[in-house]
Amino acid sequence: MTHVHLISTGGTIVSRNTGDGARATTSVDTLLADIDVEIETTADELVNVNSFRLTLRQLAELARAVDRACQDASVAGVVITHGTDTMEESAFLLDLVHRHPQPVILTGAQKGADRADTDGPQNLTDALVAAAHPRLRExxxxxxxxxxxxxxxxxxxxxxxxxxxxxxxxxxxxVVGDRVIRHGQVRRRSPLPLPHEGFGQIRVDVVDASVGSRPDQIPDAIRRGAHGVVILGTGAGNAPDGFVDAVQRATDQGVPVVLATRATHGPVVPIYGDGGGVDLVRAGAKPAGMLSPAQARVLLMLLISQGLTGPELHSAFTSSTF
Incomplete structure (x- = not known):
């Protein structure tokens, strides 16, 4: 029988209404009791919190737990139950450092465990089926x-x-029942080293670049201890007056700046001058490519924690982004 390892971190999939809002309270064993699949499943509970409460240290622990599980040749894949609020950050961090052929699949729920129409059991069932399937290796x-x-x-x-x-x-x-219909490919990049203890100490601030936003957010963030900055730009990656000078001063100080966008779709591409993306990139900002601001922040934190600076950091960021 195929063996899948489950790591539980909490989230809506194990949340119940306590009378003072929903909280992650259900155990991983209770969660698995509702699942009926012909897959051998072992399980660990790393933490049991809603994902907006996860810490960087816990994300680093999760990455190491996944790596340990994948070192077991009997494990066909790993499933992680996780809250949706910050799932994109955790999933991307894990993808950056994943060095094994087994698929790692995160899932959760949008409706709590105490809801009659909860979507958690079906999502978990689908994730287990997918993780066990050879078509999703690599x-x-x-x-x-x-x-x-x-x-x-x-x-x-x-x-x-x-x-x-x-x-x-x-x-x-x-995923349809016990079938997995494969219809997409991904290019796997060279994995980065697993996050170490220093990852939890890194601070990268996101600064807003909406109409009327002030560029002094960037030096203020640095004064407060930020090791890097992500600009939440507009359009294909633009910002108001003054941001170019602030980016230049930050990069002159050795503080990396990434230019992301608040737009939901499309890459960051330097198109506009007059203080826009062309000038921001010329001043030293690194385009986030297709990454969301949250994922760009995770990548920047991981690289900074590994001691990368200057051209080395720029090269690693670019190769991990595009």
Whole structure:
């Protein structure tokens, strides 16, 4: 029988209404009791929290737990139950460091465990089926919701309540019952080293570049201890007056700056001068490509924690982005 290892971190899939809002309270054993698949499943509970409460240290522990599980040759794949709020960050971090052929699939729920119409058991069933299937080997890390398996890179939560809340990434497969219909490919990049203890100490701030936003957010973030900055730009990657000078001063200080976009679809591409993306990149900002601001931040934190600076960091960021 195929063996899949489950790592539980909490989220809506194990949440119940306590009378003071929903909280992650259900154990992984209770979760598995509702699942009926012919797959040998072992399980660990890493933490049991809603994902907006996860820490960087816990994400590093999750990455190491996945790596340990994949070192067992009997494990065909790994499934992680996780809250949807920050799933895109965790999935991307895991994908950046994943060095094994086994698929790693994150899933969860949009409706709590105490709801009669909860989507958790079906999502978990689909994820277990997908993780066990040989067609998904060498696909890295992905997210499975409502029967669709999407690659971690470039995915983002696009709807607060919809049963299929994620957009972006590459659609890899559809799960129908015990069948996995493969219809997408991903290019696996060379894995980065696993996050170490220093990852939890890195601070990267996201600064807003909407109309009227002030460029002094960048030096303020650095003064408060930020090791790097992500600009939440507009359009294909633009910002108001003054941001170019702020980026130049930050990069002159050795503080890396990444230019992302608030737009849901499309890459960051320097198109406009007059203080726009062309000038921001010329001043030293690194385009985030197809990554969401949250995923660009995760990548920057991982690279900084590994001691990369200057051209080395720029090269590693670029090769991991595009």
């Amino acid at each position: 696909t890295g890390v992905s997210i499975c919701f409502a029967g669709t398996v999407q690659s971690a890179r470039g995915v983002r939560k696009a709807h607060t309540l919809d049963p299929s809340p994620f957009d972006g990434g590459t659609a890899l497969a559809t």
